[in-house]
Amino acid sequence: MTSQTATTNRSKLVVESSITDKKKARGKVKGTIIGPIVALVIFLSLWQSIPIVFEIKPFILPKPTDVLQAAMDDWHLLWPAIQITVTESIIGFVISAIVGIGISILLASSRILEVSLYPYAVILQTIPVVAIAPIIVIWFGSGFNSIVIISFLIGFFPVVSNTLMGLNSVDKNMGDLFTLYNASKWQTMWKLRIPAAMPYMMSGLKISCTLAIVGAITGEFIAGIGGGRGGLGYAITVAAVQLKTPYLFACAIAGAIFGIGFYLLVSSVSKFMLKSWHESAMKVEK
Amino acid sequence: MGAIQKEVVSFKGVDKIYNTGTVALSQLDLSIQEGEFISFLGPSGCGKSTALRMVAGLGEVTKGKVEVFGQNPKDLIRNSNDIAYVFQDSNLLPWRTVLDNVMLPLELRGSNKNTRKEIAMRVLEMVGLKDYLKSYPRQLSGGMKMRVSIARALAAKPKLLLMDEPFAALDEMTRQSLQMDLLNIWRKEHTTILFVTHNVYEAVYLSSKIAVMSARPGRLASLIDVDLPFPRDRVNRAFTEYVDLASQSLEHSLNRKELV
Numbered sequence: 001m002t003s004q005t006a007t008t009n010r011s012k013l014v015v016e017s018s019i020t021d022k023k024k025a026r027g028k029v030k031g032t033i034i035g036p037i038v039a040l041v042i043f044l045s046l047w048q049s050i051p052i053v054f055e056i057k058p059f060i061l062p063k064p065t066d067v068l069q070a071a072m073d074d075w076h077l078l079w080p081a082i083q084i085t086v087t088e089s090i091i092g093f094v095i096s097a098i099v100g101i102g103i104s105i106l107l108a109s110s111r112i113l114e115v116s117l118y119p120y121a122v123i124l125q126t127i128p129v130v131a132i133a134p135i136i137v138i139w140f141g142s143g144f145n146s147i148v149i150i151s152f153l154i155g156f157f158p159v160v161s162n163t164l165m166g167l168n169s170v171d172k173n174m175g176d177l178f179t180l181y182n183a184s185k186w187q188t189m190w191k192l193r194i195p196a197a198m199p200y201m202m203s204g205l206k207i208s209c210t211l212a213i214v215g216a217i218t219g220e221f222i223a224g225i226g227g228g229r230g231g232l233g234y235a236i237t238v239a240a241v242q243l244k245t246p247y248l249f250a251c252a253i254a255g256a257i258f259g260i261g262f263y264l265l266v267s268s269v270s271k272f273m274l275k276s277w278h279e280s281a282m283k284v285e286k
Numbered sequence: 287m288g289a290i291q292k293e294v295v296s297f298k299g300v301d302k303i304y305n306t307g308t309v310a311l312s313q314l315d316l317s318i319q320e321g322e323f324i325s326f327l328g329p330s331g332c333g334k335s336t337a338l339r340m341v342a343g344l345g346e347v348t349k350g351k352v353e354v355f356g357q358n359p360k361d362l363i364r365n366s367n368d369i370a371y372v373f374q375d376s377n378l379l380p381w382r383t384v385l386d387n388v389m390l391p392l393e394l395r396g397s398n399k400n401t402r403k404e405i406a407m408r409v410l411e412m413v414g415l416k417d418y419l420k421s422y423p424r425q426l427s428g429g430m431k432m433r434v435s436i437a438r439a440l441a442a443k444p445k446l447l448l449m450d451e452p453f454a455a456l457d458e459m460t461r462q463s464l465q466m467d468l469l470n471i472w473r474k475e476h477t478t479i480l481f482v483t484h485n486v487y488e489a490v491y492l493s494s495k496i497a498v499m500s501a502r503p504g505r506l507a508s509l510i511d512v513d514l515p516f517p518r519d520r521v522n523r524a525f526t527e528y529v530d531l532a533s534q535s536l537e538h539s540l541n542r543k544e545l546v
Contacts, residue, residue, distance in 0.1 A: 173377045176344050180371055181394040181442070182364050191394070195381045276422050277380040 062246035067253065070246035077235065078247075082254050085216050085231035088144065089262070092151025093212035097205055099152070100159030107160075108167035109189060118164070125157040129215065133222045146223040147231070151215030155208035159201070166200025167193045199278050202270035209266040213259045292320040293356075294446055294478045295341055300350035302336050302504075310336040312503035314350070318495075323472055323479045325489040325496045327532060328539075333504025334482045338448050341480060342371050354446060367395060370444035372452045376431035378423040384410070384434050385419040391442040409437040412471060429460035436468070440475065449481045453488065465491055469516055486536065490528045491518050498532060500539030507539035 044064050050056070051063050058066050071078055107114040107121075133150050140146040170193050178188045220233025230238070232251050239248035295318040302311040310333040318324050326334035339345035340352045343359035354362050354369065363369055370391070378387045388406040410416050413433040423431055432452055439447060453461040469492065472479055483489050489496045493512050500507040512528055519525060 171377075173373045173375070174379065176342075177371070177373070177377060177390075178394070179344060180342055180363055180369065181367075181391045183394045187394055191390070192379070195379070198381070277424060 059243045059245040062249055066246040067249040070244070071250035071254075074247055074250070078250060078254060080229055081232050081235040081251065082258065084229055085213070085220065085233065085255065086258055088147045088219070088231060089151055089213045089216040089258075092148045092215055093155050093209050093262075095148070095152045096155035096159055096208055096212065100156050100204070100208070101163055101201060104160050104163035104167060105189065105194070108164055108193065109185065114164070121157070121160055125161065129153045130218055130222075133219060137223045142223045147216055147219035147233075150219035150223070151212045154215035154218075155212040158207040158211065159204040162200045162204025162207070163197055166197025169200070170196045199274060202274065206263065206266055206270060209262050210259055213255065213262065217255060294318050294320050294322075294354065295480065296351075296353045297337070298351045298353075300337070300340070300352060301348045302333060302340070302345070303348045309503035312505050314504070314506055316497060316506060316509075318478065318480065320478055321476060323469075323481065323492055323494045325481045325483055325493040326499055327483055327486065327489040327496050327536065328499030328504070328507075329484060329501045329536070331504070332499040332501040334499050335450050336504065338371075338450050338480060338482050341446075342369055342448055344371075367391065367442035368445045370439035370442055370447050372432075372435055372439045372447070372449040374451045374454060376423070376428075376435040378431060378434055378438075380423050382422075383419065384415060384421050384423070384426070387423070387434055388438045388441050391438060395442065405441055405443075406437075409440045410434075412440065412474075413437045413467065427460075429456050429464060432456065432464060433467075436464075436471070440471065443475075445477060447477045447479045449479065451482050451484070454483070454485075461488070466517070468492065473516070486529055486532050487520070490525060490532060491520060496532055498535045498539060508535045510535065 048063050048065065051058070051061050062070070107117060129150060132153075133146075136149050136153075137146045140149060174192060174196070175188075178192055183191070216231065217233035217236070220231045221237055224230065224234055224237075232255050236248055236251045239245070239251060295316075297314045297316040300311055300314040301309070303309050314333075314337060326337060328334050336345060340347055341354055341359055343361075343363045352359060359369070379390070382390070385403070385406055388410055389402045392402040392405060407416065407419075410419065413436055415430060415433050415437065418426065418430065418434075423434070426434065435452070453464055456464065465488065468479075471477075481489075481492060490512060496510040496512060498507045498510065499505065510528070510532055514522075514524055514528065
């Protein structure tokens with residue numbers, strides 16, 4: 001009896017609060033959309049007016065309209081470059097996700113492996129990949145392969161360190177529960193440690209997806225043209241040499257837009273995976 | 287009562303000293319018979335949870351011996367479903383629905399899918415949560431989560447149910463209704479229950495026997511047989527007498543500690 005009335009009261013409360021939440025949320029959404037738009041408009045108009053007022057040459061600081069013009073004029077160059085960079089980053093990211101998660105599971109499944117190898121993983125992480133990129137070009141030749149490898153290397157470590165942390169931070173009582181039911185090592189891995197590590201894994205992937213783009217563009221700086229066609233990084237170096245600054249800006253902005261899009265995609269996948277249970281994804285569900 | 291009873295758990299001269307030097311248990315001797323509902327009652331730090339963990343094979347003894355059904359608990363959990371444990375917090379896996387949580391023990395033991403569901407439905411009905419199969423733990427109240435946790439423990443049909451202050455975090459109303467349900471389950475399932483609590487009323491309301499523990503070092507202060515019929519009336523004079531008895535023995539054990 002008591003528990004029944006308690007539950008009905010509870011559901012009423014939940015319904016009421018969700019209605020007010022919706023109203024609030026709508027108000028908030030208005031605020032959160034209008035605010036950034038106003039800021040953007042102010043920023044763009046400042047940017048537009050400064051070169052005019054101070055008479056700065058377009059090859060030093062192009063106006064937004066110059067950048068837009070350059071993007072439209074050279075769209076036949078820009079679009080293929082974007083496609084190449086997108087392909088490289090996505091492949092680099094996917095490899096770093098698969099290899100990263102795989103290696104973490106392997107390390108976490110054996111105490112000896114983890115203890116002996118993890119310190120080196122940390123050291124490897126501190127090596128600036130940009131510094132070893134030329135070696136990768138020497139080994140794998142210039143072009144697509146090297147660029148993907150550089151992108152993979154940059155995106156790889158955040159996945160490993162986050163996933164490992166997640167796999168090792170399983171609640172002690174839950175571990176006891178699995179011990180009590182005589183769960184095998186792999187049962188514990190699949191049914192407890194990996195699901196528990198999901199939120200960590202996802203934040204690792206979110207970091208690594210933006211890094212994969214940085215990796216691809218950096219790779220293109222160094223490994224240049226791939227199969228006769230260069231990506232954004234290559235386009236940027238060429239534009240810089242030729243002082244086509246507006247086009248350089250267009251390339252950089254294209255990279256940024258891709259970066260934002262990719263990040264949003266990965267975070268929505270993450271939210272979808274965690275939505276039923278994890279705090280980080282719950283607010284959105286409301 | 288009266289019939290020849292089988293020993294379920296025995297502590298023989300059990301000491302537990304942690305690496306830090308803390309003496310959690312000292313010379314614990316206790317025998318628990320089949321069908322009993324025994325409460326470990328004591329202040330925090332008296333080693334009652336430590337004792338419970340040993341019975342579940344989750345903790346090692348420093349000296350002495352713990353046996354469950356005449357076996358080493360670690361061997362027992364490896365080979366059977368005889369022991370179930372209800373943790374202080376509900377300890378549900380947040381990414382699993384209520385039904386999947388309850389089926390977990392059966393899944394880990396590798397029983398087939400239809401049997402699993404059948405059993406899970408039965409125990410969920412027993413705790414009154416049949417309508418919440420697809421809910422996730424975060425959608426439930428504290429009391430409901432604890433019900434799921436109890437259902438999960440019952441799913442594997444344990445002969446011995448260990449409960450570590452399961453109701454400590456719940457409000458009084460919820461606690462009372464869960465206590466009532468637990469007694470019904472105990473009667474229906476014929477399990478032996480070891481129940482850890484620091485609440486004297488709870489111990490008297492639930493137990494057939496109360497093991498009062500003293501703290502630092504944890505030892506058995508006294509053993510009280512609660513000879514009252516179920517369901518018990520909390521305002522009855524006999525009930526109050528048992529509460530007084532248990533409280534006195536608890537205080538006595540505290541005072542003795544201070545004298546030493």
